[in-house]
Amino acid sequence: xxxxxxxxxxxxxxxxxxxxxxxxxxxxxxxxxxxxxxxxxxxxxxxxxxxxxxxxxxxxxxxxxxxxxxxxxxxxxxxxxxxxxxxxxxxxxxxxxxx
Numbered sequence: 228x229x230x231x232x233x234x235x236x237x238x239x240x241x242x243x244x245x246x247x248x249x250x251x252x253x254x255x256x257x258x259x260x261x262x263x264x265x266x267x268x269x270x271x272x273x274x275x276x277x278x279x280x281x282x283x284x285x286x287x288x289x290x291x292x293x294x295x296x297x298x299x300x301x302x303x304x305x306x307x308x309x310x311x312x313x314x315x316x317x318x319x320x321x322x323x324x325x326x
Contacts, residue, residue, distance in 0.1 A: 232258045233313025235266060239277075240321045246277035257313050263294065264307035266317065281319060282307075291322040 237253040244251050247270075255269055264286060271278025281292050286307065288294055294301045295318040301309045311317065 232256065235261075235311055235313060236316045237266070237270065238316065238318045240319060242321050243277055243280055243319065246280060247274050257311065260310050260312045262307065263296065263301055263309045263311055263317065266311055267307070280321075293320040293322070294318070295320070 233256075234254045235257050237255060239247050239251050239253060241251065247253060253270065255266055257266065267278065267282060267288075271282070281288060283289055288301075288307060296304065296309055296311060297315050298318075301307070
């Protein structure tokens with residue numbers, strides 16, 4: 228973890244906002260740098276149902292949830308091990324099936 232702290236903004240899709248008190252934008256205090264997994268751990272602690280909708284029992288992001296850090300898909304980076312710094316934005320998008 229880095230030494231300078233700050234916040235990371237997490238943008239939540241409408242379909243998941245019902246599990247975050249209808250908040251579509253969450254601000255998470257971070258100690259400089261952290262990982263996507265650690266950031267999601269904080270959110271899961273504060274919003275347990277949200278946490279279960281985003282990650283499976285093993286802690287992996289569910290296949291129907293896409294996660295972008297400053298516009299880059301974390302699957303093309305280091306997955307949930309991707310480093311996150313204060314000032315960055317994490318966007319979660321949940322696929323919705325329909326027919």
